[in-house]
Amino acid sequence: MSRFSLEGTRSFVTGANTGIGQAIAVDLAQQGSHVIAVGRSSMDDTLTAIRASGGTADALMADLGTVAQATAAFDAALAQFGPIDILVNNAGIIRRADSLDFSEEDWDAVMDINLKVVFFLSQAFARARIAAGQGGSIINIASLLSFQGGIRIPSYTAAKSGVAGLTKTLSNEWSSQGITVNAVAPGYVVSNNTEALRADPERNAAILERIPVGRWGQPEDIAGAVTFLASPAARFVTGVTLPVDGGWLGR
Numbered sequence: 118m119s120r121f122s123l124e125g126t127r128s129f130v131t132g133a134n135t136g137i138g139q140a141i142a143v144d145l146a147q148q149g150s151h152v153i154a155v156g157r158s159s160m161d162d163t164l165t166a167i168r169a170s171g172g173t174a175d176a177l178m179a180d181l182g183t184v185a186q187a188t189a190a191f192d193a194a195l196a197q198f199g200p201i202d203i204l205v206n207n208a209g210i211i212r213r214a215d216s217l218d219f220s221e222e223d224w225d226a227v228m229d230i231n232l233k234v235v236f237f238l239s240q241a242f243a244r245a246r247i248a249a250g251q252g253g254s255i256i257n258i259a260s261l262l263s264f265q266g267g268i269r270i271p272s273y274t275a276a277k278s279g280v281a282g283l284t285k286t287l288s289n290e291w292s293s294q295g296i297t298v299n300a301v302a303p304g305y306v307v308s309n310n311t312e313a314l315r316a317d318p319e320r321n322a323a324i325l326e327r328i329p330v331g332r333w334g335q336p337e338d339i340a341g342a343v344t345f346l347a348s349p350a351a352r353f354v355t356g357v358t359l360p361v362d363g364g365w366l367g368r
């Protein structure tokens with residue numbers, strides 16, 4: 118079997134209904150993983166795309182905005198579908214406002230789903246894997262804001278920088294037990310998350326001008342890196358946050 122094959126594995130992908138999460142779900146399934154597509158919106162498009170390319174998947178409806186809801190969804194997946202080998206923490210939100218005016222509500226909402234839930238889902242996953250004496254892979258979706266400060270997105274930058282640190286901590290604790298923990302940091306990718314940026318002609322031109330590859334990323338560009346990190350070919354890769362950014366950080 119190819120070292121890149123995910124045959125015989127089961128993946129739990131959060132926010133799999135659209136954008137980057139959907140592309141990840143489709144890509145993992147194409148390599149043979151059975152995908153549990155998790156989120157609060159209809160997974161019909163994702164399941165259709167996976168099945169059209171010969172893969173298998175189930176949907177699990179859950180709001181992932183709080184730890185209680187997210188870990189209940191993880192427990193439900195274990196009970197309904199069986200052991201999970203790959204966890205992809207993709208679901209996330211962004212709130213934009215000047216830091217002088219930034220509200221506690223926007224701080225908490227972003228920190229909760231983008232960082233706190235990432236930790237507690239990872240904990241639930243690792244507890245299950247270690248109790249079963251099995252390894253596994255966690256892949257967190259970070260951001261360029263794991264490396265840079267950005268502007269008008271204080272909670273997003275704090276959360277995504279936190280994800281990069283957490284990825285290292287969890288790798289240090291769990292990799293000796295066969296669980297690799299990595300993150301992928303997408304550059305500027307066409308999705309709902311970046312709609313406001315692309316709609317602003319000045320921001321759009323400034324972003325494009327800085328991307329060495331010369332175009333916005335597509336969700337599929339991110340998925341390949343996630344699938345690699347989930348595969349046996351990446352078994353000695355752990356604790357890293359891999360930028361997939363068309364060369365942005367190299368400039």
Ligand code: NAP
Pocket residue numbers: 131132133134135136137138156157158179180181182207208209210230258259260261302303304305306307308309310311
């Ligand atoms: P997106 O289309 O907005 O996707 C975000 C996903 O998270 C959606 O599936 C969304 O579900 C889900 N989600 C948000 N809040 C949720 C909640 N309370 N419960 C369940 N699901 C929830 O944007 P995207 O670009 O694909 O974002 C995916 C990840 O990539 C995020 O972590 C984002 O920060 C990160 N990222 C994106 C970019 C980029 O340029 N696009 C760059 C760096 C990092 P709904 O559709 O139901 O809201």
